[in-house]
Amino acid sequence: xxxSRPALAVGDIDPELFRREARRxxxxxxxxxxxxxxxxxxxxxxxxxxxxxxLPGHAxxxxxxxxxxxxDFQEIVLPGVTHWNHAGFMxxxxxxxxxxxxxxxxxxxxLNVNGMLWRTCPSATELELVVLGWLRDALGLPxxxxxxxxxxxxIGSMLAIAAAREQAGLDIRNRGMCxxxxxxxxxxxxxxxxxxxxxxxCIALGLGLEGYRTIPHDELYRMxxxxxxxxxxxxxxxxxxxxxxxxxxxxxxTTSVDPVPVIAGICRREGLWLHVDAAYAGTAAxxxxxxxxxxxxxxxxxxxxxxxxxxxxxxxASAIYTRHPEVFKKAFSLVPEYLTTPVADQVVDLxxxxxxxxxxxxxxxLWWVLRAFGLEGIRQHLRRHMELxxxxxxxxxxxxxxxxxxxxxxxxxxFRARDAGATAEDRDRYNLALMERINATGEVYLSHTRLDGGxxxxxxxxxxxxxxxxxMRLQAIIEEELGCPAGH
Ligand SMILES: Cc1ncc(COP(=O)(O)O)c(C=O)c1O
Numbered sequence: 001x002x003x004s005r006p007a008l009a010v011g012d013i014d015p016e017l018f019r020r021e022a023r024r025x026x027x028x029x030x031x032x033x034x035x036x037x038x039x040x041x042x043x044x045x046x047x048x049x050x051x052x053x054x055l056p057g058h059a060x061x062x063x064x065x066x067x068x069x070x071x072d073f074q075e076i077v078l079p080g081v082t083h084w085n086h087a088g089f090m091x092x093x094x095x096x097x098x099x100x101x102x103x104x105x106x107x108x109x110x111l112n113v114n115g116m117l118w119r120t121c122p123s124a125t126e127l128e129l130v131v132l133g134w135l136r137d138a139l140g141l142p143x144x145x146x147x148x149x150x151x152x153x154x155i156g157s158m159l160a161i162a163a164a165r166e167q168a169g170l171d172i173r174n175r176g177m178c179x180x181x182x183x184x185x186x187x188x189x190x191x192x193x194x195x196x197x198x199x200x201x202c203i204a205l206g207l208g209l210e211g212y213r214t215i216p217h218d219e220l221y222r223m224x225x226x227x228x229x230x231x232x233x234x235x236x237x238x239x240x241x242x243x244x245x246x247x248x249x250x251x252x253x254t255t256s257v258d259p260v261p262v263i264a265g266i267c268r269r270e271g272l273w274l275h276v277d278a279a280y281a282g283t284a285a286x287x288x289x290x291x292x293x294x295x296x297x298x299x300x301x302x303x304x305x306x307x308x309x310x311x312x313x314x315x316x317a318s319a320i321y322t323r324h325p326e327v328f329k330k331a332f333s334l335v336p337e338y339l340t341t342p343v344a345d346q347v348v349d350l351x352x353x354x355x356x357x358x359x360x361x362x363x364x365x366l367w368w369v370l371r372a373f374g375l376e377g378i379r380q381h382l383r384r385h386m387e388l389x390x391x392x393x394x395x396x397x398x399x400x401x402x403x404x405x406x407x408x409x410x411x412x413x414x415f416r417a418r419d420a421g422a423t424a425e426d427r428d429r430y431n432l433a434l435m436e437r438i439n440a441t442g443e444v445y446l447s448h449t450r451l452d453g454g455x456x457x458x459x460x461x462x463x464x465x466x467x468x469x470x471x472m473r474l475q476a477i478i479e480e481e482l483g484c485p486a487g488h
Contacts, residue, residue: 013066021066033099036465037086041442044082051080082445084315087465090474091447093280093412094385094462097314100372104365105314115359117339118347125350128363131370132319135307138375139285142298146325148350149317149362153279153304154197156320157246159328159354160302161188161201164244164273166331167301167324173331177206187235190246191215191223191258195277198246207243220407221256221451223247225263232270244273247300249293250281253449253458254406254414257281260296268299276300279318283310284386284410287379293409310385310411310462311378313369317362328353385411385461388471392459395475401482405456414449414456417482428455437481444474 012018031039054076083089085097097105115124132147150156165172170183177183186207190198192214202212213235215228232242245267247258260276267274276297282305284290297303302322307313322328333352335344351357373381389411396402396415405414420430432448435457439445446457459474 017066021070024070029102032085036463037083038088038465040078040081040083040086042083042086042088042445043439043442044080045442046080051076085463085465086445087463087467087470088444088474089463090459090461090466091445092458092460093309094460094466095309095315096312096462096464098312098369098373098464100368101312101314101365104368108361108364111361111364113361115361116351116357117341117349119341119343121361122347124359124361124363125348127361127367128350129348131363131367132321134370135319135366136321139282139294139305140288140291141294141303141321142323145303145321145323147319147321148353149359149366150320150354150356151316151318152197153195153277153306153318154200155354156302156304156318157195157197157275157277158201158204159320159332160273160275160304160322161198161207161244161246162205162331163302163322163324163327164188164275165205165207167273167327168241168243184239184241186211186243187213187240188244188246189213189215189228189231189242190277191217191248191251193217193221193223193251193253193256194246194248195252195279198277217256221251221254223258223263225259225266228263229266232266232272242270242272244275246275246277247296249276249278249297250284250410252280253451253456255281255408255410255412256406257293257409260294260300262296264296264299267301273301274299276303278303278305280306280309281410283307284382286375287382290382290386290410307366307369310382311366311369312373312381312464313366317366325353381464382411385466388461388466388468389413389459391468392461392471392475402478403453405451405453411461413459414451415459416454416456424454431455431457434478434481438474438477441477444470444477 084095113121113124115121115128118125128149132149136145136147137143150159165186188198188202188207188211194214199209199212203209213231215223215231218224228245235242245263247260247263249257249260264274278294278297281293285294301324302320304318304320306318308315308317329352332354339351350359389408393404393408393413396404396413401417402415403418405416416427416431417434421427432455435446435448446459448455448457461471
């Protein structure tokens with residue numbers, strides 16, 4: 001033993017030090033929740049590389065003071081944070097790390113369990129299955145659906161397509177896809193408005209981008225089911241084997257809803273797996289008057305939606321439901337000796353249903369959110385968000401300088417400045433510049449998309465802190481910025 005080395009204390013940091021730092025942090029979080037993040041610019045203003053440039057190139061050799069770490073968080077890290085928990089965050093999809101969700105997340109980190117097996121934390125597995133049952137019922141989905149949590153909808157959709165591939169009986173689990181002359185080209189279909197995660201799933205699963213076919217949309221950005229039927233028939237005639245259809249409830253650009261009942265009929269007739277991606281809009285079905293958006297989903301083989309989008313749960317938490325848990329298990333279960341347990345045949349081991357072994361205790365934050373708000377509390381917020389979106393859409397409709405670019409079924413409004421240049425490129429450029437000027441105020445953050453009429457700006461209302469005042473302020477900012485000449 002080298003006596004010149006300082007003796008290491010046994011255990012973690014001093015508990016009283018922990019308590020002091022935790023209180024400081026909780027105080028900061030509390031103030032952030034109190035003012036809806038408004039004390040910070042919503043969109044970070046740092047330049048690329050600025051944060052990294054202020055950080056040392058090496059980890060410290062010696063322990064550092066927690067106070068110093070906190071100070072650096074404030075001075076170096078915070079300026080580089082884009083505040084998704086800000087009342088003015090209206091980009092992509094508005095989300096919320098709510099107070100109850102933060103509490104659940106805190107406990108989850110403190111317990112630090114790995115719920116890979118039932119035995120490695122019975123509560124992690126059982127709470128997850130029960131809470132997912134609550135959510136399934138709250139959405140009006142069939143009671144027989146089996147649900148579990150993943151990190152993201154991207155992974156949920158990838159697992160679903162892997163299950164569809166397993167269901168096709170091509171023995172890909174054992175034999176793989178390479179070097180086989182008995183394997184036809186496989187095809188997955190989704191609308192051209194579907195999220196890029198579907199294409200990525202095809203890349204990851206070896207179907208390739210050529211194994212993914214997009215179907216055109218109608219005038220309301222919904223999948224055209226007749227075009228889907230034609231694509232399937234054409235593929236069959238060409239020797240391609242259709243595998244699955246991904247329908248979207250709440251597309252990323254406009255939140256349009258694919259005609260799932262018709263698509264489900266096609267899948268039934270053609271013997272195809274139907275996966276529904278309701279990552280954002282699925283939450284709306286908690287309100288009975290919006291249940292229509294899940295019409296036909298009772299026929300889906302798998303269904304994904306994200307509590308971390310509009311259900312006030314800190315990222316990450318995505319729910320996947322299926323009528324065929326045994327197919328997921330067939331696709332993914334692989335139990336080496338060191339993961340066997342004496343109770344395996346009496347319990348659900350959630351590691352069996354996907355790729356990852358380690359599993360966070362995600363159900364805890366969801367449980368906290370559902371109990372602290374109650375379904376009725378959640379409904380009130382969802383309705384408030386949809387009303388704010390409708391009001392904003394009405395304001396756009398009344399302003400002759402603006403045009404609405406898509407219907408507003410939920411809480412996202414797509415719009416653009418009209419007559420903003422002689423050519424389509426000029427109009428796109430003007431609208432993108434308009435968005436940059438709006439975002440530079442630091443009060444709101446909008447994102448954009450490309451629709452049939454060109455670039456559109458999106459106002460996505462979904463943060464718990466967003467109020468009528470924030471939307472009015474957005475309108476005032478747009479008014480001011482519309483006065484500026486193009487290119488400024
Ligand atoms: C319709 C849809 N599906 C999937 C995703 C991907 O979600 P995640 O980040 O959970 O993978 C998104 C993200 O916005 C989405 O809008």
